[in-house]
Amino acid sequence: MSHVRGTMLYASPAPETDRERLIRENDLVVVVEGFNAAVAQRIRIGETFVSRHGRFPHAALVGVAFGTKIRASDGRGFVHVCAPTPELWTKVLAHRTQILYAPDIALVSAEMELRPGSTVLESGTGSGSLTHALARCVAPTGKVWTFEFNETRVKAAEEEFRANGIDEVTTVTHRDIERDGFPEELASTADAVFLDLPGPQKCVASVARSLRPNGVLCTFSPCIEQVHKTIVEMKKHGFADIKTVELLGRHYDVEGRCLQTDLSAPLSKETKGGWRKDQKRPRDGATEDSASTLTETVVAHPQQRLQSHTAYLTFARLIPAPENWTETLAERAKTSESGNEEVLKRAAEFLAKRRGTKKRYRPQSDAPKQPSKHVISNPDDYSD
Template identity: 40%
Template structure:
């Protein structure tokens, strides 16, 4: 329950983050666990610095030092950022640099209703929940039934199931559901064919307008999505790539030569080849290597009452347009 709110001490059932020499481990704080035979045994977590008896964490303060059989570490309060670094990967996940930009571009505030298509491992979902609670809600969908079920169980274990609804649904084929039409402040798509989901996003966003964002690794996906957004009346369409660069601050010593002799009209003393002094500066240096490409973020704004206007201007042959999960057939006409 440690994801629900910040607290001072660890309780049974919490998820704690163990920090060991720049490595992070997520631990379920349960004093006992079942072995392969189904028998209850003492829960002992093995680390590179020895064993940790998990029951000793109960009652300890978050941020405190914990003793291991061959060393020590620190136990931290879980956050969406730390969880994204320790969660079990069921799919490729979105990391903090992209997540922070998504939060900004979707204009989310506490109380917002946001729809997410592509639950995956739940990395972004945890961040969305933290942003919209306590009065907002996240509706997340995944076409893979097992992933959706595991995600829902994970949200319950973390104590945040009140703020999220996880469902098994193929959004590209079936949309978000009639019950969510006109209910969302923002829509996020992490799907192989986000352009197919644009009309479903249009139907889900409120009449007062809202924001749209999609995550795509390939520029061809971005091109199709932008064309679909333009066709369905979205405005302020833009695409960005988030590349995090960390500048290393260090101190460097630079040799300095005394040039005071230049002030004299003539000088009989030869110039010394060696520097006469040194000066120390604080400088910033670029890293030798930078993180590579993750994906493109395409964002757009749905203006107020765009959905009703789109219905009136819907082409007669719109029924002939079909969609599929893999995007074999497009929703849009690329000749436009």
């Protein structure tokens, strides 16, 4: 894969003389302000990036290596300037629709078995979060055909793909896949298909025509009812190895805390804050008894606020039909019909024979049942 400067498609490894990539004018830069704060900037001489950390003129970034820590011109703070990747782009892109995030994107790319040279069909394009990751997987010789029914989003995606340097391997088209299906010229050309649509079950027949044998279909559906309808259609059109996955991330806070071990000891000024993570160390004059009731330990607990359900990912593989499979199915249908007639005939004969046989019943006696001799009638008559 060739090394493309200023885009999201990278070589592995880069040439020895180009290991330290330098920022140039018109390059896309991801400015990282903190762990959960990042902004995309297109470097243009004369412009300035302004944030709560200070002012950062674009001219000062030209010639600086990606990943460098940059101080503000007014000395207020600093940021890191990072090279764009599909993962970072997912964090900073403009949301035109709901997007896929890194955990779902990673599983989709792995399960669809993408590699350089693969051909992928995607519908719909949306904000282009997944499209950038697909382009990196199939570049430089593969192709991503992505379709979107909203014309405004198509134009915005075209501009972004061109600016981010993935337009050579990505083509976005204005088309309603639910209504019109995938184009006929793409029949039997795709290695994988991804559907992010309200009604993916409407497109399964078109997907089956577009996939190569052993190709993989993936659908992204928020509701389990959509999953059920889609699986029914998958089984009708020759898909097998069907599975549905839901990714639920669980984040943990791990920190050191001072905990009181002797619960019988009175709560002193030092022990009252034992459960606070910002607990201060006791003063030098603290009593030895109070210090002995505290112990330092590591506490881990899941975060109370976290992102849970996003959608259900359903994967299926198109199994090629065996040779002369149509004729085999027709023959089986004839055999089944003749077999059913024979079974119905035998059942009718059995019922006729059974109706001619009188069922005998034993007469029931009206006499009361006698108690068993092995049961104790009066337990009080016996003792240990």
